[in-house]
Amino acid sequence: MKPPAFSYHDPATLAEAVALVATLDNARVLSGGQSLMPMLNMRYVLPDHLIDLRRISELAHIRQSGGDIEIGGMTRQRDIEYSDLIAAKLPLLHEAIHWVGHRQTRNRGTIGGSLCHLDPAAEMVATVVAFDATLIAQGPSGVREIAASDWTLGYMTPSLAPDEILTGVRFTPWPDGHGAAFVEFARRHGDFAIASAAAMLTADGAGRITRAVLTIGGVGPAPVRLTEAEQGLVGQLANETAFAAAARHAAAIEAIGDALVPAEYRAHLAGVMAKRALAKAWSRIDGKGKLAA
Amino acid sequence: MSWGESRTITLTVNGTSYTREVEVRFHLADVLRHELGLTGTHLGCEHGVCGACTVLINGRSARSCLMLAVQADGAEITTIEGIADIDGPHAGGLHPLQEAFREFHGLQCGFCTPGMLTTLIELLRDNPAPTEEEVRIAISGNLCRCTGYQGIVDAALATAKNLREATAPA
Numbered sequence: 239m240k241p242p243a244f245s246y247h248d249p250a251t252l253a254e255a256v257a258l259v260a261t262l263d264n265a266r267v268l269s270g271g272q273s274l275m276p277m278l279n280m281r282y283v284l285p286d287h288l289i290d291l292r293r294i295s296e297l298a299h300i301r302q303s304g305g306d307i308e309i310g311g312m313t314r315q316r317d318i319e320y321s322d323l324i325a326a327k328l329p330l331l332h333e334a335i336h337w338v339g340h341r342q343t344r345n346r347g348t349i350g351g352s353l354c355h356l357d358p359a360a361e362m363v364a365t366v367v368a369f370d371a372t373l374i375a376q377g378p379s380g381v382r383e384i385a386a387s388d389w390t391l392g393y394m395t396p397s398l399a400p401d402e403i404l405t406g407v408r409f410t411p412w413p414d415g416h417g418a419a420f421v422e423f424a425r426r427h428g429d430f431a432i433a434s435a436a437a438m439l440t441a442d443g444a445g446r447i448t449r450a451v452l453t454i455g456g457v458g459p460a461p462v463r464l465t466e467a468e469q470g471l472v473g474q475l476a477n478e479t480a481f482a483a484a485a486r487h488a489a490a491i492e493a494i495g496d497a498l499v500p501a502e503y504r505a506h507l508a509g510v511m512a513k514r515a516l517a518k519a520w521s522r523i524d525g526k527g528k529l530a531a
Numbered sequence: 532m533s534w535g536e537s538r539t540i541t542l543t544v545n546g547t548s549y550t551r552e553v554e555v556r557f558h559l560a561d562v563l564r565h566e567l568g569l570t571g572t573h574l575g576c577e578h579g580v581c582g583a584c585t586v587l588i589n590g591r592s593a594r595s596c597l598m599l600a601v602q603a604d605g606a607e608i609t610t611i612e613g614i615a616d617i618d619g620p621h622a623g624g625l626h627p628l629q630e631a632f633r634e635f636h637g638l639q640c641g642f643c644t645p646g647m648l649t650t651l652i653e654l655l656r657d658n659p660a661p662t663e664e665e666v667r668i669a670i671s672g673n674l675c676r677c678t679g680y681q682g683i684v685d686a687a688l689a690t691a692k693n694l695r696e697a698t699a700p701a
Contacts, residue, residue: 240556240557240558240561241556241557241558241599242556243535243536243554243556244535244536244555244556245536245555246536246538246555246556246599246601248601268599271597271598271599271602272579272594272597275558275578275579275596275597275598275599276578276579276597278556279558279577279578279596280578288555290599290601290602292602316591339672340582340671340672341592341650341653341654341669341672342582342585342592342593342594342650342672343579343594343597343672345588345591345592345593346593346594346597346598426671427667427668427671428668428671428672
C-alpha cells in the first residue's frame with residue numbers, strides 16, 4: 239500500500255497556505271496525518287496536491303486571551319495532554335485528549351486535523367460541542383468564526399469552504415470548581431468509541447444543579463448535544479433519579495449500526511455512558527452540597 | 532524507477548546522517564527500509580493500526596507508516612537498530628528493556644518487538660513509575676499475536692523498577 243503520486247507543498251506561512259488552498263485544484267491539507275495518511279496509503283483519497291502545514295509555527299500554540307483559551311489548529315494532541323493550563327482550566331478537554339488514539343498517534347495528531355476529519359467518534363469534536371467553542375477559519379477574504387454547533391454539516395463534513403484553513407479553536411472555561419468528565423467505551427483502549435459522553439456540571443451549596451452540559455459522541459453521524467436533558471437537570475437535586483432521567487435522552491438518540499455494533503447496543507451504551515459521565519462530573523465538583531438521596 | 536515528484540532530504544538515523552532523494556509520496560518506513568536498508572522497522576498494516584513500524588522521532592514515538600519521509604527532513608530518528616546505544620552505555624550491549632524482554636519472554640516471533648520497544652522506551656521516559664494499567668494502555672496501539680502481552684507488561688514493569696532503583700539515591 240503506497241500513497242498515490244501527488245505534488246507536495248510545505249508553505250512556511252499561513253498566508254502562503256491559504257493562497258495554495260485557494261488556487262490548487264483537488265488539494266488536501268495535511269495536518270498531523272494520523273487520519274489522512276492511512277487514507278492515502280489505502281488510496282481512499284487521490285489528491286493532486288498535498289499542502290502540509292507542519293512548518294507554519296504560528297498555528298501551534300496554547301494561549302490565554304482574556305478569559306478564553308485559544309488552541310492553534312496545528313497544536314499536537316500530546317501538547318494538549320501535557321499542558322498544565324489545559325489541565326487547570328479545561329479539565330474536560332484534559333480528560334478527553336487521553337482517549338484520542340494512542341500515545342504514538344497523539345505525538346503527531348493535531349486538534350485541527352481531528353476537528354476537520356470529523357469522525358463521528360472523535361473526542362475533540364464532542365469536546366468542542368460540549369464547550370460551545372468557537373472555530374476559527376481563514377480564507378482569502380479573511381477570518382471567519384464558526385460556532386461548534388454549526389461546524390458539522392453532515393457525516394464527516396465540516397463547515398469549511400474549499401479555500402479555507404482551520405487555524406484554531408477558542409474555548410471559554412467554566413468557573414473554577416465545576417465538575418467535568420469524559421467517558422467512553424471501546425473494545426480496546428484507543429479504538430474508535432462505540433459511545434462516549436462528555437458532561438460538565440455546576441452546583442449550589444444545597445446540592446442543586448445550576449448548570450449542565452451533556453454531549454454524546456460515536457452514536458450518531460456527529461456528536462449530539464442533549465439540550466433537553468440539560469434543561470431537565472438544571473434546578474434538580476443531583477441524584478441517581480435525575481441522572482437516569484437525563485440518560486434516557488441519550489439512549490433515545492437514533493444510533494448508527496454496523497456489522498460489529500448493532501444500533502440498539504450503541505444506543506444502550508449511550509445511556510450508560512451518559513449516566514457515568516454525569517455521576518463522575520458531579521463527584522468532581524468542589525464545594526457542592528451532599529448528594530441527595 | 533520514479534513515478535512522481537522527488538525531494539532531497541537529510542535524516543539522522545541512529546546518529547548517522549543520510550541524504551537521499553526520495554519520492555514525496557513515500558512514507559518514512561519505506562525510506563528507512565528500502566533506501567537506508569534498516570529493515571528492523573517492520574510494516575504490518577500500513578494504516579496505523581498494528582504499531583509495528585513505531586520509531587522515535589526527535590525522541591517521540593510515532594508510526595513511521597503515518598508520516599511522509601519528506602516530513603522527517605532534518606529530524607533525528609531512532610530505530611530498533613539504534614536503541615541499544617541510547618540511555619546508555621549498557622553493560623552487555625543491549626538496552627535494559629531489550630534484556631528484560633529476553634528475560635520475561637516478551638517476544639516470540641519478534642515482528643511486533645521493534646514497535647513495542649520504542650513505544651515503551653518513551654513511556655518509561657515520560658513516566659518512570661507506571662502502573663500495570665498504564666503499561667497496558669501505552670501498548671494498546673501495538674498488536675502482538677504471540678505473547679498474550681503478559682511477558683511484555685512484566686518486562687516493562689521490571690525495567691521501570693530496575694531503572695528507579697539504579698537512579699535512587701543510596
